[in-house]
Amino acid sequence: xxxxxxxxxxxxxxxxxxxxxxxxxxxxxxxxxxxxxxxxxxxxxxxxxxxxxxxxxxxxxxxxxxxxxxxxxxxxxxxxxxxxxxxxxxxxxxxxxxxxxxxxxxxxxxxxxxxxxxxxxxxxxxxxxxxxxxxxxxxxxxxxxxxxxxxxxxxxxxxxxxxxxxxxxxxxxxxxxxxxxxxxxxxxxxxxxxxxxxxxxxxxxxxxxxxxxxxxxxxxxxxxxxxxxxxxxxxxxxxxxxxxxxxxxxxxxxxxxxxxxxxxxxxxxxxxxxxxxxxxxxxxxxxxxxxxxxxxxxxxxxxxxxxxxxx
Amino acid sequence: xxxxxxxxxxxxxxxxxxxxxxxxxxxxxxxxxxxxxxxxxxxxxxxxxxxxxxxxxxxxxxxxxxxxxxxxxxxxxxxxxxxxxxxxxxxxxxxxxxxxxxxxxxxxxxxxxxxxxxxxxxxxxxxxxxxxxxxxxxxxxxxxxxxxxxxxxxxxxxxxxxxxxxxxxxxxxxxxxxxxxxxxxxxxxxxxxxxxxxxxxxxxxxxxxxxxxxxxxxxxxxxxxxxxxxxxxxxxxxxxxxxxxxxxxxxxxxxxxxxxxxxx
Numbered sequence: 001x002x003x004x005x006x007x008x009x010x011x012x013x014x015x016x017x018x019x020x021x022x023x024x025x026x027x028x029x030x031x032x033x034x035x036x037x038x039x040x041x042x043x044x045x046x047x048x049x050x051x052x053x054x055x056x057x058x059x060x061x062x063x064x065x066x067x068x069x070x071x072x073x074x075x076x077x078x079x080x081x082x083x084x085x086x087x088x089x090x091x092x093x094x095x096x097x098x099x100x101x102x103x104x105x106x107x108x109x110x111x112x113x114x115x116x117x118x119x120x121x122x123x124x125x126x127x128x129x130x131x132x133x134x135x136x137x138x139x140x141x142x143x144x145x146x147x148x149x150x151x152x153x154x155x156x157x158x159x160x161x162x163x164x165x166x167x168x169x170x171x172x173x174x175x176x177x178x179x180x181x182x183x184x185x186x187x188x189x190x191x192x193x194x195x196x197x198x199x200x201x202x203x204x205x206x207x208x209x210x211x212x213x214x215x216x217x218x219x220x221x222x223x224x225x226x227x228x229x230x231x232x233x234x235x236x237x238x239x240x241x242x243x244x245x246x247x248x249x250x251x252x253x254x255x256x257x258x259x260x261x262x263x264x265x266x267x268x269x270x271x272x273x274x275x276x277x278x279x280x281x282x283x284x285x286x287x288x289x290x291x292x293x294x295x296x297x298x299x300x301x302x303x304x305x306x307x308x309x310x311x
Numbered sequence: 312x313x314x315x316x317x318x319x320x321x322x323x324x325x326x327x328x329x330x331x332x333x334x335x336x337x338x339x340x341x342x343x344x345x346x347x348x349x350x351x352x353x354x355x356x357x358x359x360x361x362x363x364x365x366x367x368x369x370x371x372x373x374x375x376x377x378x379x380x381x382x383x384x385x386x387x388x389x390x391x392x393x394x395x396x397x398x399x400x401x402x403x404x405x406x407x408x409x410x411x412x413x414x415x416x417x418x419x420x421x422x423x424x425x426x427x428x429x430x431x432x433x434x435x436x437x438x439x440x441x442x443x444x445x446x447x448x449x450x451x452x453x454x455x456x457x458x459x460x461x462x463x464x465x466x467x468x469x470x471x472x473x474x475x476x477x478x479x480x481x482x483x484x485x486x487x488x489x490x491x492x493x494x495x496x497x498x499x500x501x502x503x504x505x506x507x508x509x510x511x512x513x514x515x516x517x518x519x520x521x522x523x524x525x526x527x528x529x530x531x532x533x534x535x536x537x538x539x540x541x542x543x544x545x546x547x548x549x550x551x552x553x554x555x556x557x558x559x560x561x562x563x564x565x566x567x568x569x570x571x572x573x574x575x
Contacts, residue, residue: 164423166412173405180403180470181416182390239407240453 011142013262017255018145019210022203023226024233024254025152028247029196031230033160034189035172036083039094039223043101044075044197045204046219050105052205053115053214061121064205072201075101076193084186105216115214122209141210148206149251152199157244159195168192221275228278229254231285257281313340313477313509318362318372332358334533336372340477345503345510345524349517349552354530356513360479363511365389377476394470394508396463396483403466406455410446410465411435413454417469438468442498460491464498471502478503480512496523517549531560 023045030038048068055064075097082093109115127140136143159165170178171188178185208214233253237245261274269277320333332355340346350356361367363374365386373382381389396403404413414435415427432450439447442464446457454462463483471478480499484492500523503510514520520527527544529537529552536559539547557563 161426162424163415163419163421163426166408166416169408169412170405170416173407174402176402177405177413178416179387180390180395181419182387183416183419184385184387 009262009266010259011139013258014255015141015145015210016207017229017258018142018149018251019203019206020222020226020229020258021149021251021254022152022199022206023222024229024250025149025156025247026196026199026203027223027226027230028250029156029160029168029199030193031227032246033169033172034192034196036090036189036193037094038076038079038193038196039091040075040079040097040101040197041094041200041223041226042219042221043098043105044072044200044219045207045222046105046216047071047075047101047108048201048204049208049214049218050108050115050204051201053117053120053208054108056122056209057115057117057120059121061123061126061209064209065123065202068201068205069198070201072197072199072204073194075201076195076197077190079197080190080193084189102216109214109216113216115208117209117212117214120212122212123206124209145206148202152202153244153247153251156247160243164188164191221278224275224282225257225278226254228281228285229257231282232256234285312342312375312377313363313511314338314375315362316373316375318374319370320358320362320367321370324370331533333362336533336535338528338535340509340511342509343507344526346512346526346528347520347524348511348513348528348530349515349520350530353532355533356530357481358533359530360395360481360511360513363477363479364393364395391473392476393479394475394477395479396466396470396481398482398485400459400463400466400486403469404454404462407453409451409453410439410457411450413465414438414469414472417472419473438472439465442468458491460487460495463487463495467495467499467502471506471508474506474508476509478508478510480510482513482515485515517552521547521549521552529556529559531556536560 023041027038027041030036048071051071052064052068055061055067060067079093079097082088082096083090088096106113124141124144127144128137131137131140131143160169167178167181167183167188168191170181170183171185171192175185178188204219207218211218230250230253233246233249233251233256236252237249239246241249257278261277264273264277265271315336315338318333318336320331322328322330322332336355336359348356348359362369363376365381365384369382373380375381376389376392405416408416411427411432415431418431418434420431421428435450436447439450442461444461444464446461446465454465457465467483483499484495487495496519499512502508510524512523514523521544525544526538526540527547528535529539537555553563
């Protein structure tokens, strides 16, 4: 394999990692800050992709981004309303919305499971045209993504320091305390999920435009992949670090995930293993610390039971 | 002024677990009153606080705060006028956020998109230095790193940041070691006196029930059985209180912690 090929692989992995990092940042807000595990992520990602693809195909590549974000926001609003105002448990609310979004997405695309954007102007094709004559022509997608991710991080860091952001973080940390600060946790949860799902929608939209195609199943398993990336990022930037660093850590986690995945593919891991690998990473990252704590206890129990048998 | 009129609350009505938690409670608490509340476990002391805060909807009766009927006002809206501290020092602050950020939420200055200003930080610093715990130099540290006593002191500061119409203290020093408890209690007293805050305090320590404040309520099985103030209260001893309890409730005090309070 030549150096060029390795670089090209690395670049693609980085591009895809950066695109998915927006979903990771979305979970950073909902899972790490608001302490809500939003299982509508898969459907919302596909929703953003569908809306983004349709708007771009209709000839408005710029408009596709805010449209996808708005669609995500509406989806987040529904999820939040179900769990805060209608008594549906948080996890179930996500699953229910996720299931319904499949139908919504199919309805949007006019009952088509795939959409092709081969001849469609996307923000990536526009960037490519713009940078065609410059030395950076080959890196146009990477540049677009670096800009988008930087903007989202700056927004998140600013947002989480505002009074609203503080209230959202406090809702995840101690809801009692939010109530006693005369803030309604229903409101903070709703705003938090709307903002977070806007980024999930944007992420799906950019993925479809980068791949030049939409597929109804492109979001499936996304929540686990993003969670795995988030937890990988947490290994590099610990929980007590400042928020900007943690956000960068989340992006880093997404990129590392894609690079490791690309390497595994190189070593002949079948592509369908992606989801199993992401599940295993999530399980390891979450249950690892738990098992480490339990291990001494298990050893003592085992020893005690052995002694009991000998006696 | 805080007024409760014929407040009733029954939990699990119509089941074998039915519990009449508050039975026809009527109370009038004047501005600047400091009321200590004692009673055995399950007497309804904390339930009374929950009713005042709006944690549940009353079965019947009404609650007036500062002359306004707040009976149906939701909890988070009432919170603006009510400060509350729990026995558990962890309940009043968000562990993953810094001292500064916790205070910013308590202060609640500015609009939703406003950030903590330099003036805010200066004000937080000044307030924190009143605690004399060195917290003013640790404003950016997460609250989770503080000790129980420090967290309770911080919660006290947050609950009284804007002088509340009423401050509810639910055994707020019971989980602290004796030295720290004393310090937090002294802080409570100075903050309450300085701002003339109307205050209700549940305690298991009969001595502090008599030492602190100007009025004492004794509760039993959902009712206020003894309400004492003025000269009668000034002459009361702990033994008088236990006798009173036996006489009014028809049984001996069975609460170990209260009896331990007697032994001390």
